[in-house]
Amino acid sequence: MTFKYTLSLPKLTLALLLTLSLHMCHAQDTLIIHNKLEIQALTRAGQPLKFKQLIAAAEAEELPEAAKHFKRARNYNLLGNVIGLPGAFLVGYQLGSALVAPSNFNTGIFVAGIGMVGVQYTLIATTRDPNMRKGIAIYNEALHQKRIKAASE
Numbered sequence: 001m002t003f004k005y006t007l008s009l010p011k012l013t014l015a016l017l018l019t020l021s022l023h024m025c026h027a028q029d030t031l032i033i034h035n036k037l038e039i040q041a042l043t044r045a046g047q048p049l050k051f052k053q054l055i056a057a058a059e060a061e062e063l064p065e066a067a068k069h070f071k072r073a074r075n076y077n078l079l080g081n082v083i084g085l086p087g088a089f090l091v092g093y094q095l096g097s098a099l100v101a102p103s104n105f106n107t108g109i110f111v112a113g114i115g116m117v118g119v120q121y122t123l124i125a126t127t128r129d130p131n132m133r134k135g136i137a138i139y140n141e142a143l144h145q146k147r148i149k150a151a152s153e
Contacts, residue, residue, distance in 0.1 A: 039132040051077070058135065063142050069135030073128045080123040087116025 051074035090113030
């Protein structure tokens with residue numbers, strides 16, 4: 001009895017992608033660090049992580065407190081972008097209009113756009129970044145304690 005199994009290119013590609021995606025979701029291999037200027041979560045290799053990946057890593061490590069902070073940071077980031085991106089459009093549109101025809105410049109819309117962008121930066125600095133810092137600190141501390149425990153055994 002001979003067992004014949006051929007692995008086609010689509011099957012091989014699917015298996016490789018599944019393996020890589022599972023590897024990326026495995027929280028044990030992910031060390032989360034942050035940048036001093038803008039809070040950003042990175043892998044050890046320097047690859048930036050999205051909020052979805054951060055939440056999945058925290059939940060995989062059974063860290064509900066870190067996942068809660070990452071979810072809050074994601075929500076505040078979304079709220080800031082909903083407010084700030086239209087504001088940035090208004091500022092850019094008014095500046096572009098002023099370049100084409102200076103009489104088209106509307107100071108009220110320009111100031112409103114600057115205000116919206118200011119609100120975005122304020123939301124990010126006062127709500128998103130502190131939650132990111134707390135979530136990263138909780139995750140890194142748990143990972144550090146797990147490594148110490150594994151090394152002592």
